[in-house]
Amino acid sequence: MVSMRRRCTPRTILIAFLLWLLLAVLFHLKAELWDYIDGPGYLVEEDLEITDLANGPHTPTAHTPKKRRTAVVVASQQTENATWLSAYFPDWEKNIYAVDNPAAELTVPKNKGRESMVYLTFIIDNYEDLPDNILFIHPNRYQWHNDDPDYDGLPMLRHFQIPYLEKEGYVNIRCAWSLGCPAEMKPLDEQGIHRAQVHAGGDYKQAFEVLFPEKEVPEIVGVSCCAQFAATKEKVLERPRQDYERYREWLLNTTLDDSISGRILEYSWHIIFGKEAVHCPSARECYCNVFGLCDLQCTDKSGCYGRYSLPPYSTLPYGWPFVGWHGEARNRSALEA
Ligand SMILES: *[C@@H]1O[C@H](CO)[C@@H](O)[C@H](O)[C@H]1NC(C)=O
Ligand SMILES: *[C@@H]1O[C@H](CO)[C@@H](O)[C@H](O)[C@H]1NC(C)=O
Numbered sequence: 001m002v003s004m005r006r007r008c009t010p011r012t013i014l015i016a017f018l019l020w021l022l023l024a025v026l027f028h029l030k031a032e033l034w035d036y037i038d039g040p041g042y043l044v045e046e047d048l049e050i051t052d053l054a055n056g057p058h059t060p061t062a063h064t065p066k067k068r069r070t071a072v073v074v075a076s077q078q079t080e081n082a083t084w085l086s087a088y089f090p091d092w093e094k095n096i097y098a099v100d101n102p103a104a105e106l107t108v109p110k111n112k113g114r115e116s117m118v119y120l121t122f123i124i125d126n127y128e129d130l131p132d133n134i135l136f137i138h139p140n141r142y143q144w145h146n147d148d149p150d151y152d153g154l155p156m157l158r159h160f161q162i163p164y165l166e167k168e169g170y171v172n173i174r175c176a177w178s179l180g181c182p183a184e185m186k187p188l189d190e191q192g193i194h195r196a197q198v199h200a201g202g203d204y205k206q207a208f209e210v211l212f213p214e215k216e217v218p219e220i221v222g223v224s225c226c227a228q229f230a231a232t233k234e235k236v237l238e239r240p241r242q243d244y245e246r247y248r249e250w251l252l253n254t255t256l257d258d259s260i261s262g263r264i265l266e267y268s269w270h271i272i273f274g275k276e277a278v279h280c281p282s283a284r285e286c287y288c289n290v291f292g293l294c295d296l297q298c299t300d301k302s303g304c305y306g307r308y309s310l311p312p313y314s315t316l317p318y319g320w321p322f323v324g325w326h327g328e329a330r331n332r333s334a335l336e337a
């Protein structure tokens with residue numbers, strides 16, 4: 001009895017309790033460590049299987065963002081050749097429209113207004129399922145308006161900065177100011193004046209009022225020339241499909257010559273996609289942002305050394321870039337890419 005009573009003193013009870021506590025903590029710790037070492041892989045796999053069953057097709061990569069689709073939309077004539085795009089840009093979706101072949105798989109309701117009929121038809125027909133990044137370009141690899149020392153579209157497109165496009169929504173694929181910047185047209189001053197066959201200033205105001213009924217006609221319009229640009233799906237969708245249908249209807253209706261109606265749209269795309277009427281970033285900034293060429297020496301805002309000079313004729317000689325303007329042998333000015 002005496003011994004029993006001694007064992008049951010408050011001190012022994014406390015010690016017993018502390019011992020029990022220690023054992024409990026050790027047991028718990030062991031279980032935790034065991035789980036930590038052997039558990040997670042198994043648990044995560046099982047979690048995923050459960051998610052799979054609940055949500056249908058679902059892989060672990062579903063957590064990484066979906067790869068964005070990039071597409072080219074090309075306004076081609078039968079005499080032109082866009083096969084180089086497939087050879088060099090296999091991952092891009094190709095939408096090569098044959099404007100002068102009504103039987104072609106991709107064609108236009110009417111061959112009118114140059115490339116603009118193609119660009120609008122693509123947007124209208126694909127409005128519900130647009131690619132994420134869309135480059136609107138001309139077919140031939142070598143053409144005078146490509147912003148490259150050899151007028152070569154390959155390095156131009158290889159350098160094109162898709163992330164910058166995704167940030168901006170609309171990007172003109174040309175930086176040199178020669179033709180188009182800083183002021184191609186003065187729609188108010190030039191209204192009704194037809195100073196040259198290819199100049200659209202005289203007809204721009206009237207067209208603008210149909211194309212953009214919600215906007216005031218700008219005093220000056222400027223963007224670097226030639227209607228090769230890119231837009232994101234999000235930017236295109238900022239306008240309802242009816243807007244693009246109205247632009248195309250205007251093109252189908254107009255009695256203006258193609259050189260003029262095409263040019264009016266050439267100098268409207270940047271406005272359609274939300275830029276100011278004068279959209280002329282300095283060449284230095286533009287080459288860096290658009291093509292990742294950031295260490296160029298630039299003359300002034302309008303151009304940088306070794307990049308682009310207006311050619312003497314708009315048709316490149318046969319054999320270019322290895323045959324020059326006067327039939328002489330020529331080397332490329334720059335590497336292919
Ligand atoms: C188009 O150009 C490629 C080279 O890029 C050439 O192999 C092919 O024969 C050309 N096609 C036509 C129809 O000229
Ligand atoms: C095109 O012409 C039709 C018929 O004259 C006219 O009703 C329509 O408003 C015109 N559309 C545009 C965009 O000019």
Ligand SMILES: *[C@@H]1O[C@H](CO)[C@@H](O)[C@H](O)[C@H]1NC(C)=O
Binds near residue numbers: 329
């Ligand atoms: C082209 O480059 C090669 C190799 O550098 C050179 O031998 C040749 O003279 C150059 N041709 C012309 C026309 O500049």
